[in-house]
Amino acid sequence: MKTHITLILDQRRMKKNGKYPLIFRLTHNRKTTSISTGFSILKDQWNEKKSDIKSNYKEVESVHFLNTLLLKENVRMNEIINKLYDRGELRYFSINQVKDRISKKVNYNSFIEYGSFLVEELISARRFGTARSYKFTLTIMKNFSKKNDLKFNEVNYEFLKKFEKFHLTKKDNNLNGLAAYMRTIRSIYNKGIKDGCIDKEAYPFSEYKIRTTSTKKRAIDITYIKKILDLELRVEHELFHTRNYFLISYMLYGMPFMDMAFLKVGDIKNGRVLYQRKKTLKSYDIKISKRLEEILKFYKKGKIKNEFVFPIIRREKPEHQYLDVIGKRKKYNDELKKIAIICNIEQSLTSYVSRHSFATNAMLQDIPLQAISAMLGHSKLNTTQIYLKSLPNEVLDTYNQRISIF
Numbered sequence: 031m032k033t034h035i036t037l038i039l040d041q042r043r044m045k046k047n048g049k050y051p052l053i054f055r056l057t058h059n060r061k062t063t064s065i066s067t068g069f070s071i072l073k074d075q076w077n078e079k080k081s082d083i084k085s086n087y088k089e090v091e092s093v094h095f096l097n098t099l100l101l102k103e104n105v106r107m108n109e110i111i112n113k114l115y116d117r118g119e120l121r122y123f124s125i126n127q128v129k130d131r132i133s134k135k136v137n138y139n140s141f142i143e144y145g146s147f148l149v150e151e152l153i154s155a156r157r158f159g160t161a162r163s164y165k166f167t168l169t170i171m172k173n174f175s176k177k178n179d180l181k182f183n184e185v186n187y188e189f190l191k192k193f194e195k196f197h198l199t200k201k202d203n204n205l206n207g208l209a210a211y212m213r214t215i216r217s218i219y220n221k222g223i224k225d226g227c228i229d230k231e232a233y234p235f236s237e238y239k240i241r242t243t244s245t246k247k248r249a250i251d252i253t254y255i256k257k258i259l260d261l262e263l264r265v266e267h268e269l270f271h272t273r274n275y276f277l278i279s280y281m282l283y284g285m286p287f288m289d290m291a292f293l294k295v296g297d298i299k300n301g302r303v304l305y306q307r308k309k310t311l312k313s314y315d316i317k318i319s320k321r322l323e324e325i326l327k328f329y330k331k332g333k334i335k336n337e338f339v340f341p342i343i344r345r346e347k348p349e350h351q352y353l354d355v356i357g358k359r360k361k362y363n364d365e366l367k368k369i370a371i372i373c374n375i376e377q378s379l380t381s382y383v384s385r386h387s388f389a390t391n392a393m394l395q396d397i398p399l400q401a402i403s404a405m406l407g408h409s410k411l412n413t414t415q416i417y418l419k420s421l422p423n424e425v426l427d428t429y430n431q432r433i434s435i436f
Contacts, residue, residue, distance in 0.1 A: 033058040033120060033128065035107045037100055039076040040064065048072060052083075052100075054107060056132065058125040065107075065133060067100060095348070099154055107132045138227050141180045142168055145218045158352035159288070159309070167214040182228035185219065190238045205243045212240045248383050249390035250375060255280060257373040259321070269372075272365040274325050275340070276384050281322045283314065283405040284385030287362060291342040291355040296335035298326060312407040389414065 033056075040051045049070040056063050075087040082097045090096050110132050114120040120128070138144035145168045152161035172178055174196050175189075190212070197208045216235050223230045259277060263270045279285045288308050297305045301323075303316045318326065329339045342358045343351045363380050370379040377383070385406070392402045403414040 032060070033111050033115070035065075035104060035111065035132070037067075037081050037104055039071070039073070039078075041073065045070060050076075052076075054104065056107075056125065056129055058123070058128050061125045063125055063129055065129060067103075069096075092348075095156075102154065138222070138225075139181055139183075141182045141185050141218065141222070142172065143179070144182075144222055144225075144227055148218060148221060153349070156348050156352075158349060163210070163214055164218065167211050170211060171215070182219075182222055183232060185215065185234065186232070187234045187237045190215070190234055205241050209240050209242045212238075216240070248377075248380070248386035250377055250379070250383055250387050252387075252391050252394075254373060254375050255387060255391070257375075258369060261369075261372065269365055269369055271341070272362055272369060274329075275362060276366065276369070276379075278322065278325060279381070279384035280388050281319055282316055283407075284388035285314075286385065287359045287381045288355055290340060291338070291358065292351075293339045294335065295330055295333045295337050295339055298330065298339070307407055310407050310409070314407070 036055050038055050040053045052067045052069040053064040075084050077084050085093050149161045149164045197203050222228050301318050306313050343354045366379040408414045
């Protein structure tokens with residue numbers, strides 16, 4: 031076969047910064063073209079013999095992970111070429127047609143297969159939370175339909191309405207749980223349209239509207255935050271870390287537990303915490319208060335820059351680290367219930383409460399909505415407004431008095 035793909039460093043085109051593009055070179059019937067990887071590296075960071083990136087490349091968290099990702103992409107492209115060859119189509123294709131087929135990542139008509147492909151992509155990109163949601167939704171869909179496969183055209187308006195009825199007739203299920211599944215189905219469908227798996231005219235969410243209901247208020251009053259702050263717990267106490275994690279989250283713009291778990295000592299410098307949120311990739315640069323500094327000092331003691339600040343993650347592999355966080359977060363939520371009892375907090379206390387409480391208490395201090403939105407890392411103001419949807423009655427009474435003319 032005269033067609034193949036290889037990963038090379040394109041040394042014909044040096045960039046202004048001295049780097050060269052890393053490309054996949056497609057060869058077909060004695061002609062060549064390139065497919066970008068999106069990466070550029072220095073010449074001494076490329077291993078010519080092994081066709082991979084050397085460990086002295088420091089612009090990614092894991093060079094091994096990047097090399098594995100590139101290898102998988104190489105295999106995927108060559109598999110497409112092999113299928114075209116086996117079907118006898120390859121000989122009739124121009125090099126640009128072959129490139130188009132390769133660049134188009136998938137060609138599924140199966141919703142389940144395509145969704146599973148996306149799960150693998152998400153895992154490769156270390157987006158384990160989203161991968162978990164996708165995988166669970168696909169399993170629920172298969173259980174509902176009693177089929178191991180569903181074509182894109184089967185996931186239509188009628189299917190969604192039947193799935194809705196199936197979900198809501200089960201005990202303890204609600205609209206918000208259904209909405210989570212539907213948003214995942216919609217996300218997979220949108221990606222499928224983009225990748226050419228199904229025509230946009232078949233899009234079922236033009237007719238089907240995802241519905242939600244209001245959830246109970248998650249924020250707690252500032253007086254309860256102070257009660258948690260004033261708790262005196264010894265290091266040996268089972269709730270010592272729980273209390274600290276809640277306060278740290280609150281004092282760092284409502285930092286999610288997942289991001290807290292991956293915070294490293296090197297992310298704390300010059301009296302500030304610098305990190306990138308896992309979910310949105312938004313970068314944060316937050317000044318450390320005196321109370322926060324006291325807590326962080328305890329956790330940083332004796333650790334080097336590359337170590338995690340908090341004793342949450344225990345293992346090395348990324349997929350295992352994610353499971354460590356999920357397990358510890360469950361334990362954290364269970365222990366927050368005990369904190370609530372000690373502090374006489376009647377509302378449910380969870381890992382989300384510190385984030386919602388930060389947002390609500392910021393609003394009660396007359397901090398502008400735009401500023402609160404920026405602190406939370408929201409790209410849209412209406413997302414922030416969901417956090418701030420319920421003002422206490424006494425605050426509304428005070429506002430009413432201000433405008434009363436009687």
